[in-house]
Amino acid sequence: MIFEPYSIKQVTFPNRILRSSVGGRTAGYDGVVGSTWKNFEKRFADGGVGGIISTTFNVNRFRKSPLEYPPISEDIYVAPLRKAIAEIKSTGCRYIIQLGDPGYAAQVSLFPEPQDSHSSSDGFDLIYGYTDRRTAMSEEDIWQAVRDFGDAAERVQATGADGVEVTASKGYLIHQFLNPGFNRRRDAWGGSVERRFRFLDEVVREVRGRVGPDYLFGIRLAAEDYNWLPINLRLPFVFPPRHYFQGNRLKETLAYGRRLKVLGVDYLNIDSGFGFIHPRVTPGPFPVEEARIFYDTARHLGRKASWRAALLHALPIPVSRSLLGVGWKYQEAINLDYAAVFRQEVGLPVIANGGFQRRETIEGALRDGKCDLVAMARALIANPDLVRTFEAGGNEPEVPCTFCNRCAARTASSPLGCYEPARFPSSAAMQEQILAWNRGDD
Numbered sequence: 001m002i003f004e005p006y007s008i009k010q011v012t013f014p015n016r017i018l019r020s021s022v023g024g025r026t027a028g029y030d031g032v033v034g035s036t037w038k039n040f041e042k043r044f045a046d047g048g049v050g051g052i053i054s055t056t057f058n059v060n061r062f063r064k065s066p067l068e069y070p071p072i073s074e075d076i077y078v079a080p081l082r083k084a085i086a087e088i089k090s091t092g093c094r095y096i097i098q099l100g101d102p103g104y105a106a107q108v109s110l111f112p113e114p115q116d117s118h119s120s121s122d123g124f125d126l127i128y129g130y131t132d133r134r135t136a137m138s139e140e141d142i143w144q145a146v147r148d149f150g151d152a153a154e155r156v157q158a159t160g161a162d163g164v165e166v167t168a169s170k171g172y173l174i175h176q177f178l179n180p181g182f183n184r185r186r187d188a189w190g191g192s193v194e195r196r197f198r199f200l201d202e203v204v205r206e207v208r209g210r211v212g213p214d215y216l217f218g219i220r221l222a223a224e225d226y227n228w229l230p231i232n233l234r235l236p237f238v239f240p241p242r243h244y245f246q247g248n249r250l251k252e253t254l255a256y257g258r259r260l261k262v263l264g265v266d267y268l269n270i271d272s273g274f275g276f277i278h279p280r281v282t283p284g285p286f287p288v289e290e291a292r293i294f295y296d297t298a299r300h301l302g303r304k305a306s307w308r309a310a311l312l313h314a315l316p317i318p319v320s321r322s323l324l325g326v327g328w329k330y331q332e333a334i335n336l337d338y339a340a341v342f343r344q345e346v347g348l349p350v351i352a353n354g355g356f357q358r359r360e361t362i363e364g365a366l367r368d369g370k371c372d373l374v375a376m377a378r379a380l381i382a383n384p385d386l387v388r389t390f391e392a393g394g395n396e397p398e399v400p401c402t403f404c405n406r407c408a409a410r411t412a413s414s415p416l417g418c419y420e421p422a423r424f425p426s427s428a429a430m431q432e433q434i435l436a437w438n439r440g441d442d
């Protein structure tokens, strides 16, 4: 089934494998994409994936962080994207642009920016975001954020991309409104399951209104939030405790899924977990050394960021690994059962996301009707020709991805590529691969 085409609306994917959203420092300092970005994305299209879901393109023109991640918050970004996407699509691969707003989860910035603390409610989070506190958005801020998504969606259409996906997952702004552990508002934007959904509801109406009824439009949604993972310090404590420790459970998110269908969303991209990196989003071990590198890059931005980096360096690596590594474990196809429930209960096409690499597992998932498409990130970063391997009858690559999570923790500070030393004969070979991935020639 992997090689059976699949259509949603007018978009036909030549096979069932998508490159999942992969963000990194692939654009210029101004965020404009050039040949490095195009070469990076096209490598997967050349490797035979049926479609690509882009990095999370930032819709807010002030929250530009991290530098060199491509945003789509202004018109200047459209023409270069249009040129690059045309080349990527010339391979037959479909291209979907994912939109997002990190809210307080903006991880790095050139200078500290007040808008990088924006969220549904006030609070403190040790692991995510660099600002000392997250701050509640005003009514005006919220409506501006809704319009940002609409403006960005119009730009997506102008790039010639086949569709638009909005992330309501990953602990980003929409997720910060959905999640009862974060959204403690008592106004029209919080306080009940329905009111927590209102921000996403408005974003979906705005985006659909701007792109028209026929344009492919999906939502990335976390099936369960797992707020207790990874081990973190978050304030204030929220009552009832299940909101603090669990966040949304399936009951609530399925209700969201049904509402999204009524609102005219075309597909759901299902994962779980609140935040990035997160043991449910990127199942595998906690990458201590890379986390140190990452936190170092943000330490100049505020007191919290500085203490956090100092703390991680003060703890010996084996201690951090066992303490902070609680719950970090690779699990194959980690969100597949959630995907199946959404497919069954909501009745929209579903993309399953997280921990795929073996052909047998993907074939089984499709054959059993648990999902319609499978998205992969790390396995394809390690082996961009994986789909060709499957085509030739292979079940997994010769040198598989180990799901070490080094690439995921490196992404905001280093060029994208595979950082697993065990997969290369030497460090020079690993470096060569990383630099080859980030070629700037046309």
Ligand SMILES: Cc1cc2nc3c(=O)[nH]c(=O)nc-3n(C[C@H](O)[C@H](O)[C@H](O)COP(=O)(O)O)c2cc1C
Residues within 6 Å of the ligand: 020, 021, 022, 023, 024, 054, 055, 056, 098, 167, 170, 220, 271, 281, 282, 283, 353, 354, 355, 356, 375, 376, 377, 378, 379, 407, 408, 411, 416
């Ligand atoms: C280097 C890297 C960058 C990522 N960037 C994004 C991103 O920009 N937006 C997003 O929604 N997910 C992002 N993800 C998450 C992936 O899309 C995917 O959901 C996750 O890695 C689990 O899939 P996998 O097990 O196939 O890697 C990223 C993952 C990696 C490894």
